[in-house]
Amino acid sequence: MSERGQASVELVACAALLALVAVAALQWLAVVRAHIAAERLADQAAVLTAEGRTVPASLRADATIVRDGRRLTVRVPVAAALPGMPREQTATALLPR
Amino acid sequence: MSERGQISVAACGLIVLLVLAGVLIGFLGGIDQSGAGVQRAADMAALAAGRALAEDPSASAADLRRAAADTASENGARLVAFSEVGSPAPEAVEVRVASAVAGQAGDVRAGARAAVSYSATLPTATFRPVDLHGLGGRAAVVAAAAAQVGWPYVWGGESRAEGGFDCSGLVDYAFDAAGMPLPGRPTAATLWSLAQAISPVELERGDLVFLGASSGAPYHVGIYVGEGTVLSAPHTGAQVGYSPLASGGWDGFGRLMPPEPGLRSDPVEQATRAAGVPPHIIAAELALGLTHEARSAAQSLASAMASHPESLADAVTAQIGDRSRAALVLRWASGPALAMDSAVRLVPTDPDSSAVGTRVPSVPPPSAGGRRAASGSSLLGHLGTALDAGERVAEQLGERGRAVPLQAVGAIEHLSRFGLTGFGAVLPDPDWRDAANLTGSVWDATTASADLARTASTAGLELAGIGLWAARFSALGGALSAGLFGVQAYRARRTRDRIGYGMMAAGSLVTTAGLATAGGSLIALGATTSVVPPVGLGLMAVGAGLCAGGYLVRHPEWCRRAVDAGGAALDLAWRAETAPVRAATSAGGAVADRVRSLASSIPTPW
Numbered sequence: 001m002s003e004r005g006q007a008s009v010e011l012v013a014c015a016a017l018l019a020l021v022a023v024a025a026l027q028w029l030a031v032v033r034a035h036i037a038a039e040r041l042a043d044q045a046a047v048l049t050a051e052g053r054t055v056p057a058s059l060r061a062d063a064t065i066v067r068d069g070r071r072l073t074v075r076v077p078v079a080a081a082l083p084g085m086p087r088e089q090t091a092t093a094l095l096p097r
Numbered sequence: 098m099s100e101r102g103q104i105s106v107a108a109c110g111l112i113v114l115l116v117l118a119g120v121l122i123g124f125l126g127g128i129d130q131s132g133a134g135v136q137r138a139a140d141m142a143a144l145a146a147g148r149a150l151a152e153d154p155s156a157s158a159a160d161l162r163r164a165a166a167d168t169a170s171e172n173g174a175r176l177v178a179f180s181e182v183g184s185p186a187p188e189a190v191e192v193r194v195a196s197a198v199a200g201q202a203g204d205v206r207a208g209a210r211a212a213v214s215y216s217a218t219l220p221t222a223t224f225r226p227v228d229l230h231g232l233g234g235r236a237a238v239v240a241a242a243a244a245q246v247g248w249p250y251v252w253g254g255e256s257r258a259e260g261g262f263d264c265s266g267l268v269d270y271a272f273d274a275a276g277m278p279l280p281g282r283p284t285a286a287t288l289w290s291l292a293q294a295i296s297p298v299e300l301e302r303g304d305l306v307f308l309g310a311s312s313g314a315p316y317h318v319g320i321y322v323g324e325g326t327v328l329s330a331p332h333t334g335a336q337v338g339y340s341p342l343a344s345g346g347w348d349g350f351g352r353l354m355p356p357e358p359g360l361r362s363d364p365v366e367q368a369t370r371a372a373g374v375p376p377h378i379i380a381a382e383l384a385l386g387l388t389h390e391a392r393s394a395a396q397s398l399a400s401a402m403a404s405h406p407e408s409l410a411d412a413v414t415a416q417i418g419d420r421s422r423a424a425l426v427l428r429w430a431s432g433p434a435l436a437m438d439s440a441v442r443l444v445p446t447d448p449d450s451s452a453v454g455t456r457v458p459s460v461p462p463p464s465a466g467g468r469r470a471a472s473g474s475s476l477l478g479h480l481g482t483a484l485d486a487g488e489r490v491a492e493q494l495g496e497r498g499r500a501v502p503l504q505a506v507g508a509i510e511h512l513s514r515f516g517l518t519g520f521g522a523v524l525p526d527p528d529w530r531d532a533a534n535l536t537g538s539v540w541d542a543t544t545a546s547a548d549l550a551r552t553a554s555t556a557g558l559e560l561a562g563i564g565l566w567a568a569r570f571s572a573l574g575g576a577l578s579a580g581l582f583g584v585q586a587y588r589a590r591r592t593r594d595r596i597g598y599g600m601m602a603a604g605s606l607v608t609t610a611g612l613a614t615a616g617g618s619l620i621a622l623g624a625t626t627s628v629v630p631p632v633g634l635g636l637m638a639v640g641a642g643l644c645a646g647g648y649l650v651r652h653p654e655w656c657r658r659a660v661d662a663g664g665a666a667l668d669l670a671w672r673a674e675t676a677p678v679r680a681a682t683s684a685g686g687a688v689a690d691r692v693r694s695l696a697s698s699i700p701t702p703w
Contacts, residue, residue, distance in 0.1 A: 096148055
C-alpha cells in the first residue's frame, strides 16, 4: 500500500475515532447540564418550600420535584441519553423541621 | 512532514481538544456542584433556625443553634458559626457552614441569613388579651383593667364587637382576667350588692368606687388604682381612662378582695397613668429593650394613640416604626392568647460582616420564576447550558467569597495535570515524553502526600465534581498503564529498561489500588461524591513514587546530570556566598601592593 493509501485509511479511522469522542463529549455535556439544572432547581425549590411558599410552575416545567416528608428530590432528565448512560440527574435537599 | 504525519498530528490535536473541552465542562459543573451543595446546607440551616425563632420569639440562642446544626448536618455540612442579628430582639439569624469532610480544594464554606418578620392583629371580638406575667390579686385586677386604657365606651358593651365595654363590663373583665371571676354579668348595682362597703380612707388599689350609691342602686362603677386615681369607662363618647378620685363625685366605696396593705403602683404604671396609655405595652417595650425610659415612651405612645384611635396595633407600630417589632411587643404584652403570624425569608448576608461567603440570590419571587433551566437537546441548547454554567460560575466567583476560588484552584490543578499528560503524549522525542511523564509522577506523589498529611486524621479526601471525574480517569489510565508497562518490561532488552518498566507497572498498579479504596462510588456514574481513605492516599503516593523511580532507572544519565547540576549549583552558591570575602581579600592585596610600591619609591638619604 502506498503512503497516500495508508494516509486515507488512517483518515477514515481517525474520523471514526473523532466522531466517537465527539459523541462522548456531547453526552458528557448533556449529563453536566442536567446535573447543573437539578442542583439549581433543588436550591430554589428547597428554599421556597422552607419559606412556606409554593414552588411556581415555571420551576416544574423541566423537572420532576417530589417532596417526601422533609426530603425534597429534584430529577432532571438527561437529554438524548445513550444506552448505558444515566437517564436523569438527581439533587436532594432535606428541609428544616 | 509527510501526509501521514500531518493527519496523525491533526487527529491527535482534535482529540486532545475534545478531551480538554470535556474537562472544562466538568470544571464548570464541579464548581457549580460542590459550591451549591454547601450553600444549600447553609440555606436550610438558616431557615431551620429562622423557623424556630418564628415559632418562639423567646427561644434561646442555644436552641436556635441546635436547630441550625441539625439541619446543616442532615444536608451534609457542619455548622461552624451561628449568630443572632438584631438587638435587643433578634430579627434574623446568620449561619456559616463548611463541608462535612475536607474537600480536595480545602474547606468549602458558605453562609446564609434568614430574616424573621412578625405580624399581629388584636382580636376584634374579644377583650384586649393581657399577659399578667405572674401578677395576682389586686395588682392583677388593676393591670388587666389598665390594659384596656383607650377603648371606647358603649353602654352595655363588653366586647370589641359591641364597640367597647361599659363601666361594669370593665370590672367584670378585670376580675375574670385576674383569675377571680364574678358571678353572671354584674351591673354596677350588682357589684355594689356584692361588695363590702368601706370608707374612702380605707380605699386600696383594686377596690371599687360607685356613683349613685346613696340611692341604694349605683349606676356607675370604677376601679380605684391608688394615688387618688380611678380607672373607669366613663360615658358614651369617652374612652376607658384615668380620672382623679376627688373630682368624680364618687359616693360609694366597696371591696371585693381581702386587703393588701402597702400595695403601690410601680414607676411604669405611674408614667403610663400620666400619659393615659396602657402600661402593659410600655412594660413590654422595656422588657424587650426597645426603650429604656418609661416616661418618654409613654408620651410617644400617647401621641401615636391619638393618631390611631381605632387600633392599638397601628399605634404601637407608629410609635416603634417597625411592624414586626410592634408585633413582638403586642405578643409580650398580650401573651399566647394573641395570635401572631410570622414569615421567614432568606436575605443577603451582611457584606460588611466577616462572613466567609455570601449567599447567592438564587431565590427569585415566585412570579418571576427561577433561573432559566436550559431545555431542549439542540446545539443551541447545549450552548445555552455552557453559557448558563459560565454565568453561574462568574456569579459564584463574584458572590461566594473564597469558597469557589478554592474550588477553581483545585479544578485548575486537575486540568493542568491532564494537560501535562496530554503534552507529554504529543512530544516527538521519547526522552522528552519520559521527562514529561516523570514530572507528572513527581507531581502525583507530591499531591497525594500533601492530601494524606492534610486528611490523615479525618475520614479521608472527599472527591466531588471534577475531582471525582479526574480520579475516575486516573483509575482507568492507571490500570491501562500497568498493562502497557508490563508488556514493555517483558519485551525490553536492556536490564535497566526491564527494571524501570517493571517499577512503572507496579507503581501504576499500586496507584490504581489506592484509588480503588474509594469503593463503588468511584465507579458508579450516578455518585456525586466519593471519599479516598488515608490508606488509599498512601498507596497513591507510593505508586507515583515507584513510577518516578522507574523513569529514573531507565534514564541514569538524568541522575548523573542532576548530580552534576547539583554540584555546579553548590559551587555557584559557594562562589556567590564567598564573593564579598574574596573581593575584599583581593582589594586588600592590591592596596598592600600599592603601599609597598609607594614605600619602595621613596628615595632613601643613605
